[in-house]
Amino acid sequence: MDNTVEIRWHGRGGQGAKTAALLFGEAAMSLGKNIQAFPEYGPERMGAPVASFNRISSQPINLHCSITNPSLVVVLDPTLMGKVDVTDGIPKGGAIIVNTMMKPAEIKKQLGVAELKVFTVDASGISKETIGREIPNTPMLGALAKVSGLLDYDMMIKDMEKKLSEKFKNKPEIVKGNLEAIKRAYNEVHGE
């Protein structure tokens, strides 16, 4: 259990927080990890705050309780900050990654979390430029891979390319855009 990493995703209904957790779980599994990915189920409405979760471990995962102290938190929508306690339960030394154009220091101040590592990346901007519309969950996979250090970068990109190519057989431009989004977020995420 000691090496199990717990992750929480915050988004709004329709932004793909659930899909992101499933994709990250699948990617980690392809690279040999044991995984869980599950959403939080409540009243679901487009635009309402939602959360989803991952457990990633090199050991088989037996735990089936909810995740209350994630060491990594991903915020897909910066407007959630102040409305949802996105830092709830993160232990000291944990990290939060926010989709925003703001600098990590500004977010750190805004959230009032001196003891946490804060990372930012403009995932919305990246997705608009690479995929052509605002889908922040795809680039955030790259940012999370970088910050967590859980996945080997080259292997992850290869695996993603394979999966996306299977899914979008007749749309190579979508595969290219998504991969570019992941790569850019991986390289552009920065923190303190």
Place this chain on the structure above:
Amino acid sequence: MVKVVAKTGNEAMAEAMRQINPDVVAAYPITPATEIVMIFAKYVADGLVDTEFVAVESEHSAMSACVGASAAGGRVMTGTSSQGLVYMYEILPIASSLRLPIVMCDVNRAISGPINIHCDHSDTMAAQDFGWIQMFSENSQEAYDGLIQAIRIAEDPRLRLPTMVTTDGFIISHCMDKIELLDDADVKNFIGAERKAADSLLNLDKPVTIGLIDLQDYYFEHRCQVADAMKNAKQVILEVADEFAKKFGRKYGLIDGYLLDDAEYVVVALGSTCGTAKVVVDEMRAKGVKAGLLKIRVFRPFPAEEIAAALSKAKAVAILDRSDTWSAQGGHVFTEVRSGMFDLKARPKMINYIYGLGGREINLEHLRQVFGDLQNVDKQPLVQYLGVRE
């Protein structure tokens, strides 16, 4: 060849159904089981299975259609949850007394009211007296493996009993997990290409009548035959599990122990909670406490002798129930386990926790509390509600 994939409990069950390729599936959607039949309906539409899919207007009709199709000799499956299962109650004992080997995916969910979509075992436990074999799953892998085994168990000529395989709603049904899939051909070989029905309505060489009125003359005998079949079921379930283990490597029992052999303090549980309990058992062991877990995988037939033997040396046992009988005497599992222990010369002290109703969280802290209580068992009430607000 083993194929490792990431699947939710519902996806795993739908995948098993695809590989089983039943003759008939009749079902009506209900959260959190909807996906199972939704995914399967896509397999039907895509021509990946040969199944006749009957889209009915209710669960009562779903089970009625299953009864008809199974009486005709078909291999028949369905899936439901909560109120859907409750709505089937009228037909469930007809399926078993007619000895129809229908196999059901049942996603454990609270029953109304108040209305609630989350996990507990109330729906399944209230169906315990209807002559269905009931198997619980700790995770998606067990659900997948259990469903494939269930076909063999249900159709065994010694039993011919309907069988339900359950997962915990949302906790397993909607949690993506790593599981190992079998080859389609291996599944087909394991379960047989088709059901061998000894007596069926469509066997024109041997005409039979099914579902007649049965009064003082034979009703009693027929009900006792179901009881006899249920007695035989333990042996059949173990035989099928052994063959499964030999072929595919994963071993299952009626009950499965975790660090149980020398355990002094034991938690008895069903379903997904067993996974979380294993983590706490490990913690306790690291502190030098001889903790253990007894997982009940098969609840019907009830493995009373096996449980009594496994618990005979324990000092104190906590039985966890994710449902309440409202008898004011504890939950379903507690009363059965306690009764099963009665004839032992020396019994451990047994206490009951009712927990997790309507999806209420059961976490490491709750289970630590249970193991703590067990070490002071004399101070504990017979029945307590774990995680409820005062």
